[in-house]
Amino acid sequence: MIVTALLFASYADALGTATVELALNSGATIADAIGALRALPGGSVLPSSPLVAVNLAYADTAQLLQAGDELAVIPPVAGG
Amino acid sequence: MRSGITTAPIDSAALLREVAAPHNGATVLFEGVVREQNEGRSVNGIEYAAYRPMAERELTRIVQECCAQFDTADLIAVHRIGRLDIGEASVVIAAAHPHRAQAYEASRYMIEQIKLRLPIWKREEYADGTREWVGQGRESGIGNRESAPAARSAYASRNEEYDSLFPIPDSR
Numbered sequence: 001m002i003v004t005a006l007l008f009a010s011y012a013d014a015l016g017t018a019t020v021e022l023a024l025n026s027g028a029t030i031a032d033a034i035g036a037l038r039a040l041p042g043g044s045v046l047p048s049s050p051l052v053a054v055n056l057a058y059a060d061t062a063q064l065l066q067a068g069d070e071l072a073v074i075p076p077v078a079g080g
Numbered sequence: 081m082r083s084g085i086t087t088a089p090i091d092s093a094a095l096l097r098e099v100a101a102p103h104n105g106a107t108v109l110f111e112g113v114v115r116e117q118n119e120g121r122s123v124n125g126i127e128y129a130a131y132r133p134m135a136e137r138e139l140t141r142i143v144q145e146c147c148a149q150f151d152t153a154d155l156i157a158v159h160r161i162g163r164l165d166i167g168e169a170s171v172v173i174a175a176a177h178p179h180r181a182q183a184y185e186a187s188r189y190m191i192e193q194i195k196l197r198l199p200i201w202k203r204e205e206y207a208d209g210t211r212e213w214v215g216q217g218r219e220s221g222i223g224n225r226e227s228a229p230a231a232r233s234a235y236a237s238r239n240e241e242y243d244s245l246f247p248i249p250d251s252r
Binding site: 006008009010013053056057072074075076077078079080 | 134137171197201
């Protein structure tokens with residue numbers, strides 16, 4: 001299944017892209033997707049258990065992903 | 081109640097007018113402003129980036145939570161994104177309430193939740209021409225291992241901390 005991963009700020013800079021289409025086995029969790037992202041060139045800057053959101057809501061890394069999900073890897077926020 | 085993410089300058093006076101109502105006895109306006117230095121470095125400006133659809137959703141939630149908590153509909157929070165100069169407001173919050181204690185507390189609640197929860201990042205531009213994402217150095221990135229539940233409990237304990245710092249008097 002295909003999951004779209006979104007990267008922001010320093011994470012996007014490190015991987016050289018803001019969007020990654022990940023091909024994952026069905027039954028994959030968010031943690032599996034993070035593992036796949038960390039294996040990409042530049043991906044080692046990602047924490048092993050970062051703050052994440054699926055389809056616009058904060059999520060736990062144990063959550064199962066579905067085909068077509070939008071997974072956002074959220075760097076330390078700095079609004080305000 | 082209203083919330084928004086915008087690329088345009090924020091008209092604070094317009095927000096004050098928007099929350100004004102005959103039943104309100106207090107209005108608090110908060111502006112977060114780009115300042116000229118941070119941690120000893122001279123800053124020329126800040127670029128704010130957002131995961132915009134989620135930031136809009138989270139900001140709406142924050143204002144809705146605050147309306148429920150303080151029993152008022154007269155709250156507005158707007159966050160600006162894009163490139164801002166020194167002195168420009170990145171976030172403006174207007175909170176109106178029948179009583180001043182709740183107006184102050186509602187304003188404080190919204191800015192603290194914004195800083196905890198909104199998926200927004202800032203890149204400072206320094207006088208020496210370099211740029212850096214704030215809070216995303218190697219150490220802080222590695223240290224960011226909060227899962228969402230842990231982050232939520234951090235929000236809750238932070239709120240308790242503000243409750244103790246700024247207790248709301250019983251007599252309203």
